[in-house]
Amino acid sequence: MENLNDFLIPSLLIFFAGLAGVVLKKNLLVVLMCLELMLCGAMLALVSFSAAYDDIDGAVFAFFAMAVAAGEVAVALAVVVQFFKIRRSVCADDVDTLSGE
Amino acid sequence: MENIVYGIFCAMGVGGALGLLLNRGYINAVMSMLVSMLGMSGLLFLMKAFFLAFVMLVVYAGAVMVLFVFTVMLAGESRDNSPLKNRAGVVLLWLLMGLSASYFILNCPDLQVALEGGVSALSVSKLYGLSLFTKFMLLFEIAGAVLLVAMVAIIAIAKEPSPERPKREML
Secondary structure, three states, rough: OEHHHHHHHHHHHHHHHHHHHHHHHOOOHHHHHHHHHHHHHHHHHHHHHHHHOOOHHHHHHHHHHHHHHHHHHHHHHHHHHHHHHHHOOOOOHHHHHHHOO | OOHHHHHHHHHHHHHHHHHHHHOEHHHHHHEEEEEEEEHHHHHHHHHHHHHHHHHHHOOOOOHHHHHHHHHHHHOOEEEEOOOOHHHHHHHHHHHHHHHHHHHHHHOOOOOOOOEEEEEEHHHHHHHHHHHHHHHOHHHHHHHHHHHHHHHHHHHHHHHOOOOOOOOOOEE
């Protein structure tokens, strides 16, 4: 477990599991969770490249990604809660207020 | 020994991610995501990025997961009613993943990640502080501003509209 590949492959698997969830799931909460998973997978790749080149910049960038992801998920969850108050549903198909029908 | 630990962390990270995809119950999904986060934190630990592993535990496995559990309690129906029905989509995505994985394996530069005994730059927490407050100072301040704006936005979203103002028709 010393090669760069040993850490890139798990990050790729995690990223694609998240991508599959974002594209295929319809529940807004699960979609958000999968979005977090995608961010985490990308972060893992950043840190493994950073470790391979023995340069700290990538790790610091991953740190920023973590901070922004925390803010993003908080806002998104607030929006989901408000949406649930209006529509009593968290299904992505119900988010059609702007569809003009 | 290290290989066994690496295998366990990999299984936790990837298995948790798959569990999030396949679980129908909300709390099970959140818990499998937690397992995935713990596995990823362990992988960071194996890369000797100790500080990031710790931050990952605190921010993701702590704060973000609590936020998700609260939201599930507030807004969740009891089960996720969206099974993975789109088989073609799943197959296509995993095909894409296989392609990019083989690309990685074939073209990856032959670099070592966890140096035996050697001190890597990632393992020294002092370097993070130095880097944050010199090279990435502006980015650091912008991240702080983003978090502040996010906080104000959440309060604005969550606040009940005041009674004297006419309530706008939303739907």
